[in-house]
Amino acid sequence: MKKTNNVVPLINKRSAKQSADKKAKKSRRQKLHDAILFALVGGLLLVGFVFVGQAFLAQNEQKQIADRVNVKSDVLSGEKQALAQLEDQASLLKDEDYVAKLARSRYYLSKDGEIIFSLPEDNDSKQAEILNEALKQTENKQDESSQGG
Known part of the structure; x- marks a missing residue:
């Protein structure tokens, strides 16, 4: 029986060493996998933030252009009214x-x-x-x- 007792601890030692090596390999692979995944997610988030920022800037620019168009149309309508008044005065002067x-x-x-x-x-x-x-x-x-x- 002593022989069986000696064999079991030796097998346990080998299997423990092999499992530790497997864990080390897995942990290296897992770390590499996690780093790649983190880089991809971070890159996607960065690209998303850039797109959202660009959309926000474009929307602000569009609002500014619309405001300028409104101001110009108001000025144009005022000028049209002034022109109409001048035309009326010209017709009255006839x-x-x-x-x-x-x-x-x-x-x-x-x-x-x-x-x-x-x-x-x-x-x-x-x-x-x-x-x-x-x-x-x-x-x-x-x-x-x-x-x-």
């Missing part, structure tokens, strides 16, 4: 009655046999009325064109 009223109010011109007594307040209010009329006509024309179109 009317002789309007020009006569304007000349009489601004430059104190009168018809034959007419005497003008103008106070500064009256002159300012007349000019304001003339401009208000022109603006109302402009607005009416714009309303008609927007309803007709």
Whole structure:
């Protein structure tokens, strides 16, 4: 029986050494596998963050461009209104009655046999009325064109 007792510890020693070698090999392989996996996951995360950052920057740039377009369209509509007012004034200046009223109010011109007594307040209010009329006509024309179109 002594021989069997001696054999078992020897087998146990060999199998323990072999299992330790296998564990060492596995642990090296596992470490290499873990390092590769970590590098891949890290690389994917880095690429993902870069894409998200680029998308965020593109979205901000798109908002800025949209804001600029809105500002430019507001400026354009203001310029169109100013142009329409100037066109209305030009058409009013073709009317002789309007020009006569304007000349009489601004430059104190009168018809034959007419005497003008103008106070500064009256002159300012007349000019304001003339401009208000022109603006109302402009607005009416714009309303008609927007309803007709």
